[in-house]
Amino acid sequence: MGLYIYSLGQADLLAGRTLPPGHTGAAIEIVEHGTLAAVVSEITALPAPVHRADLQRHDAVNRAVLATGLCIPMRWGTMVADRPACVEILGAQYERWLRTAERLRGRVELSAKLIVPTAPEPEVAVPSPIEDQPGTTYLRTRQAHLAAQIMQEDQARELRTVVKHALDGLADSVVVTHRGNLTAVAALVPHNQAGIAAERLRSVLATNTNRWIVGEPWPPYSFVDETA
Amino acid sequence: MDDDDELTGLDLNLLDLVDHVLNKGVVLTGEATISVAGVDLIYLGLNVVLASVGTIEDTLRRRIDDGPVHL
Numbered sequence: 074m075g076l077y078i079y080s081l082g083q084a085d086l087l088a089g090r091t092l093p094p095g096h097t098g099a100a101i102e103i104v105e106h107g108t109l110a111a112v113v114s115e116i117t118a119l120p121a122p123v124h125r126a127d128l129q130r131h132d133a134v135n136r137a138v139l140a141t142g143l144c145i146p147m148r149w150g151t152m153v154a155d156r157p158a159c160v161e162i163l164g165a166q167y168e169r170w171l172r173t174a175e176r177l178r179g180r181v182e183l184s185a186k187l188i189v190p191t192a193p194e195p196e197v198a199v200p201s202p203i204e205d206q207p208g209t210t211y212l213r214t215r216q217a218h219l220a221a222q223i224m225q226e227d228q229a230r231e232l233r234t235v236v237k238h239a240l241d242g243l244a245d246s247v248v249v250t251h252r253g254n255l256t257a258v259a260a261l262v263p264h265n266q267a268g269i270a271a272e273r274l275r276s277v278l279a280t281n282t283n284r285w286i287v288g289e290p291w292p293p294y295s296f297v298d299e300t301a
Numbered sequence: 302m303d304d305d306d307e308l309t310g311l312d313l314n315l316l317d318l319v320d321h322v323l324n325k326g327v328v329l330t331g332e333a334t335i336s337v338a339g340v341d342l343i344y345l346g347l348n349v350v351l352a353s354v355g356t357i358e359d360t361l362r363r364r365i366d367d368g369p370v371h372l
Contacts, residue, residue: 078329080326125315125318128318128319128322128323129318131322132318132321132322145327146325146326146327147326147327147328147329148322148323148324148325148326148327148328149322149323149326151326151327151328151329153329162329184317184321186313186316186317186320188313188316252320255316255320257320286313288313288314288317291317291321292321294321294322294325294326295321295325297325297326297327298327
């Protein structure tokens with residue numbers, strides 16, 4: 074038995090709120106420390122294997138927390154032993170949580186995705202017979218992959234600049250990531266201006282020859298420190 | 302699905318969900334945390350501390366000799 078942590082929120086904003094049920098239908102509970110609170114539910118073990126509904130449940134709770142005005146989302150599968158352990162986590166880095174809360178309060182994540190069906194293979198120069206040795210082939214392949222990686226990073230930087238310019242005055246931060254043949258753009262924007270920001274994002278990405286998908290606002294999963 | 306098939310809205314929603322919920326968000330570390338994404342951190346921590354590089358290399362070598370390694 075343990076506590077599954079979905080996210081952190083603001084204690085006074087969460088007080089009295091009805092949140093959707095957590096994993097296995099367990100009631101959501103609030104563990105307060107200072108002005109912050111962890112949004113948790115009791116759990117015996119993580120769902121295994123993980124189904125879409127499990128991820129949706131995690132996200133549904135966080136979206137409800139986001140609607141209160143502040144959501145610091147945890148990654149899937151974060152568990153602690155009990156309430157004292159949860160309070161310990163809140164207290165151990167309380168000042169840091171407060172800084173994160175200030176940065177994320179009233180903000181949502183806008184997300185756009187581009188999927189290239191097949192990643193382009195890096196070009197490898199045809200070696201002459203004398204160079205056709207396993208080591209040479211390996212180094213040439215490695216060189217081509219590195220060149221492709223550098224090109225991808227340059228494109229990400231360029232895309233980030235374009236998006237930042239388009240969302241000037243709206244986005245606090247913009248992140249562009251590549252993973253396999255998926256390119257993702259995430260922007261941190263005020264909740265009450267998410268609609269305008271999404272329109273601007275669609276408009277600037279429409280000039281690109283690729284078909285981008287701009288989704289609904291998310292809790293700011295991409296704008297929290299990876300570890301705490 | 303073929304490479305040329307266009308992803309449906311449902312696929313993209315799932316991709317977005319997996320990308321956000323499984324790949325992002327705060328990862329808690331510390332003794333109070335007992336698990337992240339189903340990995341028991343105490344168990345992992347003990348193994349990392351107690352196994353020397355030599356032991357890990359020996360173990361991996363034995364596994365490779367014994368057949369494919371499943372990670």
